[in-house]
Each structure stands twice: as structure tokens, then as C-alpha cells.
Amino acid sequence: xxxxxxxxxxxxxxxxxxxxxxxxxxxxxxxxxxxxxxxxxxxxxxxxxxxxxxxxxxxxxxxxxxxxxxxxxxxxxxxxxxxxxxxxxxxxxxxxxxxxxxxxxxxxxxxxxxxxxxxxxxxxxxxxxxxxxxxxxxxxxxxxxxxxxxxxxxxxxxxxxxxxxxxxxxxxxxxxxxxxxxxxxxxxxxxxxxxxxxxxxxxxxxxxxxxxxxxxxxxxxxxxxxxxxxxxxxxxxxxxxxxxxxxxxxxxxxxxxxxxxxxxxxxxxxxxxxxxxxxxxxxxxxxxxxxxxxxxxxxxxxxxxxxxxxxxxxxxxxxxxxxxxxxxxxxxxxxxxxxxxxxxxxxxxxxxxxxxxxxxxxxxxxxxxxxxxxxxxxxxxxxxxxxxxxxxxxxxxxxxxxxxxxxxxxxxxxxxxxxxxxxxxxxxxxxxxxxxxxxxxxxxxxxxxxxxxxxxxxxxxxxxxxxxxxxxxxxxxxxxxxxxxxxxxxxxxxxxxxxxxxxxxxxxxxxxxxxxxxxxxxxxxxxxxxxxxxxxxxxxxxxxxxxxxxxxxxxxxxxxxxxxxxxxxxxxxxxxxxxxxxxxxxxxxxxxxxxxxxxxxxxxxxxxxxxxxxxxxxxxxxxxxxxxxxxxxxxxxxxxxxxxxxxxxxxxxxxxxxxxxxxxxxxxxxxxxxxxxxxxxxxxxxxxxxxxxxxxxxxxxxxxxxxxxxxxx
Numbered sequence: 001x002x003x004x005x006x007x008x009x010x011x012x013x014x015x016x017x018x019x020x021x022x023x024x025x026x027x028x029x030x031x032x033x034x035x036x037x038x039x040x041x042x043x044x045x046x047x048x049x050x051x052x053x054x055x056x057x058x059x060x061x062x063x064x065x066x067x068x069x070x071x072x073x074x075x076x077x078x079x080x081x082x083x084x085x086x087x088x089x090x091x092x093x094x095x096x097x098x099x100x101x102x103x104x105x106x107x108x109x110x111x112x113x114x115x116x117x118x119x120x121x122x123x124x125x126x127x128x129x130x131x132x133x134x135x136x137x138x139x140x141x142x143x144x145x146x147x148x149x150x151x152x153x154x155x156x157x158x159x160x161x162x163x164x165x166x167x168x169x170x171x172x173x174x175x176x177x178x179x180x181x182x183x184x185x186x187x188x189x190x191x192x193x194x195x196x197x198x199x200x201x202x203x204x205x206x207x208x209x210x211x212x213x214x215x216x217x218x219x220x221x222x223x224x225x226x227x228x229x230x231x232x233x234x235x236x237x238x239x240x241x242x243x244x245x246x247x248x249x250x251x252x253x254x255x256x257x258x259x260x261x262x263x264x265x266x267x268x269x270x271x272x273x274x275x276x277x278x279x280x281x282x283x284x285x286x287x288x289x290x291x292x293x294x295x296x297x298x299x300x301x302x303x304x305x306x307x308x309x310x311x312x313x314x315x316x317x318x319x320x321x322x323x324x325x326x327x328x329x330x331x332x333x334x335x336x337x338x339x340x341x342x343x344x345x346x347x348x349x350x351x352x353x354x355x356x357x358x359x360x361x362x363x364x365x366x367x368x369x370x371x372x373x374x375x376x377x378x379x380x381x382x383x384x385x386x387x388x389x390x391x392x393x394x395x396x397x398x399x400x401x402x403x404x405x406x407x408x409x410x411x412x413x414x415x416x417x418x419x420x421x422x423x424x425x426x427x428x429x430x431x432x433x434x435x436x437x438x439x440x441x442x443x444x445x446x447x448x449x450x451x452x453x454x455x456x457x458x459x460x461x462x463x464x465x466x467x468x469x470x471x472x473x474x475x476x477x478x479x480x481x482x483x484x485x486x487x488x489x490x491x492x493x494x495x496x497x498x499x500x501x502x503x504x505x506x507x508x509x510x511x512x513x514x515x516x517x518x519x520x521x522x523x524x525x526x527x528x529x530x531x532x533x534x535x536x537x538x539x540x541x542x543x544x545x546x547x548x549x550x551x552x553x554x555x556x557x558x559x560x561x562x563x564x565x566x567x568x569x570x571x572x573x574x575x576x577x578x579x580x581x582x583x584x585x586x587x588x589x590x591x592x593x594x595x596x597x598x599x600x601x602x603x604x605x606x607x608x609x610x611x612x613x614x615x616x617x618x619x620x621x622x623x624x625x626x627x628x629x630x631x632x633x634x635x636x637x638x639x640x641x642x643x644x645x646x647x648x649x650x651x652x653x654x655x656x657x658x659x660x661x662x663x664x665x666x667x668x669x670x671x672x673x674x675x676x677x678x679x680x681x682x683x684x685x686x687x688x689x690x691x692x693x694x695x696x697x698x699x700x701x702x703x704x705x706x707x708x709x710x711x712x713x
Contacts (some may be wrong), residue, residue, distance in 0.1 A: 004201075005627060012399065012625065013418075015633045017125050018127070018219070018239075018241075019035075019037060019038045019124050019125060019127070019239065020034075020035065020037040020038035020040075020041050020091075020104075020124070020125040021034065021035040021038055021119070021122070021123070021124050021125075021241050021243060021254045022038055022054070022122075022123040023035070023120050023121070023122060023123075023243060023252070024033050024051055024052050024120060024121045024123055025048065025109075025120055026110065026119050026120060026121055026543075027119055028048070028050075028639070029050050029051055029052075030047075030049060030050055030051070030237050031045070031049055031050070031051055031054045032047060032048045032049060032120075032245065032246060033047075033243045033244060033245050033251055034047065034243065034244060034250065035219070035241040035242055035243050035244070035254065036219070036242070037125075037241070037242075037621060038058075038125070038240075039567045041058040041091055041125070042054055042057035042058040044057055045058075046246075047245070047246035048246055057372060058091060059091070060089050060090070060091060061089060061090045062089060062090075063379075067684075068491050070388075070462065074583075077108070082127065083108060083109050083110060087105075087106045088103055088104070088105060088106070088128075089102050089103070089104050089106055089125075090102060090103050090104065091125070094135070095329045096314065101362070103127075103128045104125040104126060104127060104128065105125070105126040105127075105128055106125055106126075107123075107124045107126065107157065107159075107173050108121055108122065108123040108124070108288070108524040109121065109122050109159065109654070110122075111161065111174070113186060114161065114172045114173035114190070115172050115190070115578070116172070117161065117172055117173060117193075117252075117602065119687075122159055122173070122175075122254065124159065124254070124256065126256075142646040152453075152566060154331070156257055157177055157256060157257070157487065158174070158175060158177045158178035158180075158181050158182070158255075158257035158258070159173075159174070159175040159177070159178065159254065159255070159256060160173065160174045160175075160176075160178055160189075160194065160254070160257065161173040161243075161252050161253070161254050161255075162193075162194070162214075162253040162254075162255065162336055163251075163252060164214070164217070164242065164243070164250045164251055164252050164253050165250075165251060168193045169193055169214050169253065170190075170191050170192055170193055170580075171189050171190050171191065171192060171194060172190060172191075172195070172252070173190065174186055174189045174190065175230060176320070178257065181228075181234070181236075181257070181259050182197060182228050182229060183225070183229030183230055184196075184197075184229050185230045188229075194255075194500040195207060197226035197227060197236065198224075198226065199225070199226070199227035199231075199233065200229070201225050201233060202224060202225045202226070202227075202417075203224070203225065205587075206222050206223070206224035206225075207224065209222050210224070210240060212237065213240055214240070214253060216297065217242050217250045218239045218242065219239075219240055219242055220239075220240050221237065221238065221239045221240070222237075222238050223235055223236070223237045223238075223260060223264065224236055224238060228309065234259050235258065235259070235260050235261045235263075235264040236257055236258070236259060236260070236432045237258045237259075238256075238257050239254075239255065239256040239257075239258075240253055240254075240255050241254050241256075242252065250687045251693070257408045272463060274625055278569075283555070293452065297456050297459070300324065300456065300460065301329065301459060301460060301463055303324065304321070304324050304417050304431075304460055304463055304464060304547075305463060305467070307320045307638050308320055308321060308323065308463075308467040308468075309462055309467055309470075311471065312470070312471050312474040312475070313471060313475075314468055314471040314472050314475055315346075315348070317464075317467060317468050317471045318335045318337075318348045318436070318468065319348060319350075320413045321335060321438070321464050321468075322334075322335060322348060322350040323350065324419045324460070325438070325457070325460070326350050326351070327352040329423075329440050329449075329453055329456065329457060329460075330350035330352075330423075330440035330441050331351070331352050331353075331418060331442050331443040331446055332349065332350065332352060332356075332360070332417055332418070332441050333350060333438060333439060333440045333441060334347060334348065334349035334363075334364070334367070334438070334439045334441075335347065335348050335427070335436055335437070335438050336436060336437045336438075336439070337436050337438075338366065338435070338436070338437075342694045344367055344368055344369065344370065344610070346369075346547070347364045347367040347368050348364065349364050349367075351365060351378025351417060357416060358418060359416060360417065362413060363410070363413040363414060363416075366409055366410045366413055367410055370410050385426075386423065386424060386425045386426060386454060386457065386458045387423070387424045388421070388422075388423055388449055388454045389421060389422050389423075389596060390420075390421040390448045390449065390621060391421070392421060392422065393420070393444075414441075417441070417443070418441070418443025418444060419441050419442075419444075420442055420443055420445075420446065420448060421441075421442050421448040421449045422439055422440060422441045422442070422449070423438075423439070423449050423453060423454055424437065424438075424439055425437070425438045425439075425440065425454075425457045425458055425460075425461040426461060426465070427461045427462075427464050427465035427468055428439075428461070428462060428466075429464040429465050429466060429468065429472070430466070430469055432461060435465055435468070435469070436465065436468055438457070438461055438464070440453075440457055440469065455524040472558060482596065493522050495520070495528050496712075497594055497711070497713065498528060498592070498709055498710065498711065498712060499686055499710040500520055500686065500692070500707070500708070500709050500710075501686040501687040501689070501690045501695055501706075501708045502520075502705075502706060502707045502708070503516050503690045503704070503705070503706040504703070504704070504705050504706075505659075505694055505698050505703065505704040505705075505706075506703055512559065512678070514535075514537065514539070514542050514546075514635050514703040515533075515534055515535025515536060515537050515542030515543060515545060515546045515585065515703070516530065516531075516533070516534050516535075516546075516657045516659070516703040516705035517531075517532075517533050517534075517535070517546050517549075517550055517705060518530075518532050518655065518705050518706070518707035519531040519532075519550060519553065519554065519707075520707065520709070521554055521557045521558075523557050523558060523591070524558060524560060526593065526594070527591050527592060527593045527686075528591070528592045528593075529557045529565075529568075529589065529590065529591050529592075530589075530592065530653070530655060530707060530709055531553060531557075531587060531588065531589045531590070531655075532587070532588050532609065532612075532655030532656065532657065532705060532707050533546075533549070533553075533585050533586060533587035533588070533705075534585060534586050534587075534609070534657045534658060534694065534703075534705070535549060535583055535584070535585040536583075536584045536585065545581070545583040545585075546585070548581060548583065549572070549576070549581075549583055549585055549587065549632070552572050552575050552576065553568070553572055553587070553589070555569045556571045556572050556575070557589075559571070560690065564603065564605070564642045565589045565590060565591055565603055565604050565605035565642045566605040566627070566629075566639075566640040566641050566642040567640075567642075568589055568605070569587060569589055569605050569607050569629065569632065569638050569640050570636075570639065572587075572632060573607075573632050573636040573640075574636045576632060576636070577633075577636040578632055581633070582633065582669055583632070583633050584631050584632065584633035584634065585607070585632045585633060586607055586608040586609035586610075586631045586632075586658075587606075587607045587608075587609055587614060587631075587632055588604060588605075588606050588607070588609040588610075588611075588655055589605055589607075590602055590603065590604035590605075590612065590653070590655075591603050591604070592653075592709070592711070594711075597628045597647065598648070598649050598713060599646050599647065599648055600647045600649065600651070600711045601644060601645075601646060601647075602624075602646075602647055602653065603642050603643070603644040603645075604624065604627070604643060604645075605627050605640050605641060605643075606626040606627045606628070606629050606641045607630060607631050607632050607640070608629060608630050608631035609628065609631075609657075610656065610657075610658055610661060610668075610672070611623040611624050611625065611626045611672075612624045612653055612654065612655055613653075613654040613656070613675065613676070613679060614645075614647060614651055614652065614653055614654070615651065615652045615654070615679055615680065615689075616647075616648065616650075616651050617648060617649075617650035617651060619680055620680070621676045621679050623672060623676070624643070624645055625643060627640065627641040627642065627643055628641070629641070647711055648711075649711050649712060649713040650710070650711065650712075650713070651710070651711050652684075652686060652689065652708055652709065652710045652711075653708070653709045653710075653711070654679065654689075654706070654707070654708050654709075655706070655707040655708075656693075656703075656704070656705065656706050656707075657704055657705045657706075659700040659701075659702030659703050659704035659705075660675060660693065660697050660698075660700065660704050660706070661674070661675050661697070662700070662702065663700070664701075674697065675693070675697065678693060678696045678697060679693065680691070686708040686709070686710050689708055690706045690708055693706060694706070
């Protein structure tokens with residue numbers, strides 16, 4: 001046990017535990033004043049009484065357990081005016097010092113120079129609560145007196161006594177350790193209230209607690225920032241204990257003061273480290289939360305792109321968008337589509353509660369027929385950014401929402417679905433004006449929308465808006481293409497003796513318009529002409545060229561001077577060249593004439609087109625021989641040939657374009673064989689025949705045109 005270790009242990013174990021305090025009158029060797037803890041040690045003692053009698057009343061023992069005698073025990077030394085700077089004894093049970101016999105550290109100092117207490121001594125019994133420290137203290141007590149004196153003097157324990165009978169509680173005595181700790185000498189401290197130790201950094205609450213204890217006559221322990229005489233700050237733990245005389249009058253306060261700057265610094269370092277750890281944990285948790293939110297945001301956007309880009313139907317795209325945001329971003333949501341003038345042309349909505357579907361449908365129907373104003377109208381016109389509206393039930397929002405629509409019924413229906421906060425988000429396309437608007441609604445009981453929700457909704461709105469724009473553009477192009485194709489593919493005329501069906505099928509990788517065409521022309525006289533052709537290309541340019549070509553073909557078919565199909569095709573070829581048309585096309589042109597024997601004459605000429613197919617009444621199929629002609633637009637000078645065939649009534653003549661028979665990596669003969677087999681097995685009705693051929697062979701990437709003509713009896 002080194003000198004430094006003893007000092008450290010004794011200082012550490014005194015702490016803020018209650019101490020027993022005596023004031024001993026030295027001439028009479030009598031205990032005249034005690035604090036409440038000392039009274040508990042000797043509850044039957046009647047003051048004043050000799051120190052030996054008080055020791056017996058408190059059942060003090062030496063370290064061997066024997067009763068103290070008047071030889072060398074601490075109180076005897078005090079009676080002889082000798083200081084006791086540290087000695088171990090043990091106390092009986094039954095006080096705040098402990099429930100069992102427990103070691104105490106005794107410090108006793110004569111109060112020389114104290115006003116009215118010059119012939120008194122201060123005796124303090126400090127509990128040794130820490131087991132290891134107590135053992136160290138008791139071991140130290142067995143060392144020689146010089147070592148023990150140095151150890152206790154090094155503890156930093158300062159003792160002060162204040163007069164409790166004077167209003168300002170002036171100090172009447174301080175020990176040398178107080179001077180060593182504070183720098184204030186005995187004469188500089190005595191007679192003054194100890195507030196002179198306070199300074200600019202002292203928390204006023206700590207002195208106020210001490211003053212409250214002094215005025216109420218109670219003990220307390222307070223840690224306060226004090227200042228040495230040289231201005232150096234230190235943390236002072238002050239344990240105040242009231243001292244009472246024989247008649248129970250409060251006479252003094254004894255303060256045990258300990259410099260705990262090291263402990264406070266350690267506590268602060270620990271608290272700072274703990275706070276830093278908690279802050280780091282909070283930062284990590286916040287970073288993790290933000291990362292999770294960012295990942296969820298990216299997942300939502302990725303899912304939106306995947307799901308919304310999977311359709312080119314704008315209505316289906318809106319439905320998928322609503323399913324994405326409910327219930328993640330809203331309890332219910334609606335997408336509003338403009339009509340070009342900033343009003344509602346269409347609306348779609350979904351609620352997380354399927355039971356409210358009828359009410360949602362009623363709301364959508366009401367929205368479709370209402371005129372909107374306010375933020376929705378502004379967004380429909382493309383004039384305002386996204387907006388977050390919270391506190392929907394507040395007076396300000398309630399007043400504002402009456403300006404949103406002229407139909408109070410719409411507001412009532414939305415209230416019935418539940419509204420507490422909402423996000424109004426544009427879905428901008430390429431025009432960035434007049435695009436859809438999405439409204440995300442959270443009902444009462446759900447969390448209000450946050451700025452993060454708004455950012456996610458805006459990002460989602462940008463992505464969804466472009467995909468919706470794509471779908472709208474596709475629908476517009478599809479509508480235009482369908483109208484163009486229908487205008488170019490005429491309604492077939494009714495021709496006596498003929499049953500006719502036609503079909504057009506756009507290729508999987510192509511546009512809805514192309515250069516494939518068919519014609520049935522009721523030419524002058526008693527004949528009927530049919531044509532099937534394919535202008536090179538699969539777009540509107542091919543369709544436009546096909547329209548020009550069909551016009552020339554119809555005009556030449558009506559020319560009576562062109563008496564054979566070969567002459568008609570040759571004349572068309574000449575005209576395209578003369579007009580500067582760069583069109584190249586394959587065509588089969590045929591003329592049908594009924595003879596008097598119940599058969600039909602079919603004369604045809606081919607310009608590089610697949611051969612006509614004939615299915616006879618008995619179900620047999622054959623391809624008519626071609627005439628070997630080259631496509632139109634290649635060489636208008638080369639002559640063309642016609643061939644004539646006799647066909648029985650009930651036969652079906654089928655014209656088709658190459659999309660029905662050609663497949664990549666396959667020779668043409670394989671496709672023709674497949675067509676022959678399919679046609680032989682198909683129904684006899686020409687409409688059913690066309691449908692069956694498209695169902696079986698219509699998976700081509702090319703456009704397909706079909707013309708089926710059944711010859712009557």
C-alpha cells in the first residue's frame with residue numbers, strides 16, 4: 001500500500017455518503033454537539049457526555065473488535081487536543097452508515113482560532129462503503145503514524161464549520177486542507193459566507209440548493225463549480241450536515257468539501273463519449289433509414305418503370321399507376337386526364353378498401369362531369385408545381401377547397417372517402433402542359449404526407465408522365481393509322497354471283513398501316529376484277545404509295561382498250577414511270593367472267609406476286625401457275641403475259657400477300673405447302689376461311705392482306 005494509493009483510495013471512498021459529526025469540548029472532554037447521523041450512532045446518549053461514554057454508547061470498536069479504551073483510541077486523542085488525521089474503527093448497526101457493523105474512517109481536528117469554538121474539536125466519522133477501498137484504508141491504519149498523517153492530508157478533504165445562528169451563515173473555522181484546496185488562508189475565510197468561492201461559471205441553482213438546506217436546517221450534498229483564490233476553477237463536492245446542541249438547537253453546519261474535478265471531468269468525458277456514441281448511433285440509424293427509404297424509392301421507381309412500360313394502353317397505364325401508389329403513398333388516389341381546355345375528360349381512382357369500390361365509382365362519375373378550379377385546374381393547365389396540403393380539416397383549407405370546384409357534391413363524396421392530407425402531383429409529358437394530374441390522399445388516422453412523400457411522388461410523376469405520354473402518342477398514331485388503313489382498304493362491293501371476304505392484319509413488328517392491299521372492281525361489262533398486292537415498305541409512306549397505285553389500277557381496269565390483265569398491269573407500270581413514282585410493288589390482277597355452262601373463266605397476270613390459290617368444291621386445293629412477271633416499278637418496257645383458267649362454280653379463289661407464307665430462314669415452297677394444308681382443312685365459308693388462315697398463319701412479322709372470292713352457280 002503506497003502513500004499515493006492510500007491517498008487515492010481514502011479520497012475515493014468518502015464520496016457523498018452521510019458522515020457522523022461531533023463537536024467535542026476539550027476542557028471537559030465532553031461531546032456537546034452532534035449531527036443527526038451521530039445521533040443515530042448513539043441514540044440513547046444524553047448530551048453533554050464524555051467522549052468515552054459516547055464511544056461506549058455508539059459501541060465503537062477497534063479493528064480487532066475490542067471496545068475502545070482510553071489508551072490510544074481517537075476520541076481520547078481528541079480529548080488530549082491531539083489531531084486524528086485518519087484512523088479506522090467500526091460502528092454498531094442501526095444508523096444511516098449501514099445496517100451491519102461497518103468500518104469507519106475517523107478524522108478529528110482541534111478548531112484552534114474558531115470564534116466561540118477555540119476550545120473545541122471537530123470529529124468526523126466517514127463510512128468506508130467500497131469493500132476494497134475499506135480494506136486498503138484499514139491496512140493503512142496499521143501503518144506508522146507519519147505515513148497515515150500524510151495519506152489523510154493528501155485526501156483533499158476540506159472541513160469547514162459555519163454558524164447556523166447568524167443570518168448569513170458565516171464560516172467560523174476551516175482546516176488547513178481548505179486553504180490548500182482554495183488558496184484562502186484561515187483569516188481570509190473565517191467570518192465570510194462561503195459564496196466567495198463562486199465565480200462566473202457557477203450555476204446559480206447549486207448555491208440556491210445549499211441555501212435552501214441551510215435555511216431549513218437539513219443536510220445536503222451539492223457539487224458546485226468554485227474558484228480558487230488564483231482564479232483556477234475546480235469542482236467542489238460539498239456535504240453539508242447540521243449540528244445540534246444538547247437542547248436540540250441548531251447551532252452549526254459542518255461542510256466536508258472534496259475537490260472532485262477529476263471525477264467530474266471523467267464523468268463529463270464519459271457522458272460526452274456516451275452522447276457521441278448515441279449521436280453516432282442516431283446518425284447511423286438515420287443514415288440506414290435514409291438508405292432504406294432511398295432503396296425503397298428506387299425500387300418503387302424501378303417497379304413503376306417496369307409495370308407502366310409493359311402496356312401502351314393509357315387507361316391500363318393509369319390503373320397500374322394507381323395500384324403502385326395505394327397503399328404505399330396513399331389510402332386512395334385519383335388520376336385526372338384533361339380534355340385540352342384544362343377540364344376533366346376522364347378520371348380513374350382506387351381505394352385501399354375494396355368495400356368502398358362503389359363509392360369510388362360514384363366519386364369518379366361525379367368528377368368526370370364537374371368543372372374544376374384551384375390547384376387541380378392550375379396543374380391541368382401546367383401552370384403550377386406539385387403541392388402538399390395538410391390539415392385538410394383546418395378552417396383555412398376548408399375555405400380554400402370551396403374554390404376548387406363548383407360542385408359541392410364532389411367535395412362531399414371525397415370527404416366520405418376520407419381526407420386528411422393530400423399530394424397534388426402533375427404527370428408531365430413532353431408538352432409539359434395539359435397532362436394528367438395525380439392526387440394522393442391519406443385519410444384520418446394515417447400519417448400525414450411529408451416532404452419526402454412529395455419528393456417521391458414528384459419523381460414517380462415525372463416517370464409515369466412520360467410513359468403515359470408514350471401510351472397516348474401510340475394511341476393517337478394507332479387511331480390515325482387505323483383510319484388511314486380503313487380509308488385505303490375499301491368496303492367490298494356486292495357482286496351478283498360472288499361471295500367475298502377480305503382481311504388485313506398488321507405485322508407484329510410493323511405499323512398499323514402498310515403497303516398490302518386488295519381490290520374487287522366491278523368493271524364495265526359483265527366481268528369482275530380482283531387484285532391483291534404488296535407495295536414495298538411497312539409505314540405510312542408505303543400506304544401512301546399504295547393509295548396512288550390503287551388509283552392507277554382502278555383507272556386502268558375501267559379502260560375498255562385494255563382487254564387483258566397483262567395489258568392493265570403493263571399500263572399501270574407505264575403510268576408510274578411517267579409520273580415519276582418510285583414505287584415498287586408485287587401485284588396479281590385477275591378478271592372473272594361467268595360463262596353459260598355454269599363455270600367461270602379466270603384470266604390473270606402476275607407481277608412478281610405469290611400465286612393465287614384455288615380450293616375446288618371437292619376440297620382439293622391448287623396454286624394457279626404464275627405468269628413470271630417482274631414487280632411493278634422495275635422495268636415498264638418488258639411485256640407481261642396473261643393466263644386463263646376454267647373454274648367450276650363453288651370454287652374459292654384466294655389472293656394473299658407474302659406475310660401469310662414467308663418465314664425467315666425458310667424457303668417459299670414450305671410456306672406454300674403450309675398454306676395449302678391449312679386452306680384444305682379450313683371451313684368452306686369464305687369469312688370463316690379467312691379467320692382460320694389468320695389464326696393459324698397470322699404470326700408473321702409482316703403485314704398480311706387476304707381476299708377470298710367464292711364463285712356462285
